Amino acid sequence: MAKAIFHKHQRVFVRPVGTWALVEDVKPQWVKDVEEPVRVFYDCGLGxxxxxxxxxxxxxEIVETGHWRLLRAKNKWQSDEECARHPHPGTFPVIVTDSMDWGGWRVPAAEYDRDPSKLEAQARLIVHxxxxxxxxxxxxRLTEEETDLPAEWAELVKKTREVIRNISATPEPSSRTDSARAA
Incomplete structure (x- = not known):
């Protein structure tokens, strides 16, 4: 018996054609008196x-996030008086993404000094x-099977799925150095 491996609207690579496509329809092939389909075919809109x-x-890749934390690191390069206007004088935010309290996101002191409120907000966003x-x-996931969503909600779900796909997709090798040389 066959089970569907791909689902409708899933992005798949079609090897015989050599291109990416969306599964438009899942077509199970049934046989009389058999409870499950014998085969499953997929219509990808390619003929x-x-x-x-x-x-x-x-x-x-599944994004394994763990428990991210916002820590405060001591500002070694400026005195407390020089950074009195900062939200947390004498420190700057450090986002720790590893269980051993290292690894993650840090900001250069000069950049933090330029706009500390903005970087504090960015730190909170990254942590959450x-x-x-x-x-x-x-x-x-909850709206995957829904067909009668309001137009605004359907558009929001579409944007959400795109963001999730962009977060979890493996990045392609960059040819930035090639384009920089050509310029």
């Missing part, structure tokens, strides 16, 4: 139906990003 072995799922990602994933 014929494909079997599961001709398709590959989009590779994405894993929670926001979890909420977005839950929202996308």
């Amino acid at each position: 014929r139906d494909f079997s599961a072995d001709e398709l590959s799922a989009e590779h994405s 990003a894993p929670q926001l990602l979890s909420i977005a994933e839950d929202m996308a």
Whole structure:
């Protein structure tokens, strides 16, 4: 018996054609008196139906976020008087993304000094990003099967799925150095 491996609207790589496509329809092939489909084909809008072995799922890494924390590091380069206008004089934010209290996000002292309020807000956003990602994933999952969503909600879900896909997709090698040389 066959089970569907891909779902409708999933982005897949179609190997015989050599291109990416969305699964437009899942087509199970049924046989009389059998409870499960014998085979499952996928319509990707490319002129014929494909079997599961001709398709590959989009590779994405599961983002393992753990528990991110906001710590305060001592400002070694400025005295407390020089940074009295900062929200937390004498310190700057450090986002720790590792259980051993190292690794993560830090800001250069000169950049922090330029706009400390902005960087404090960025630090809070980064710390809470894993929670926001979890909420977005839950929202996308809960609305996956819904067909009668209001237009505004459907657009919001579409944007949410795009953001999740961008976060979890493996980045392509950059050719920035090639384009910089050409300029």
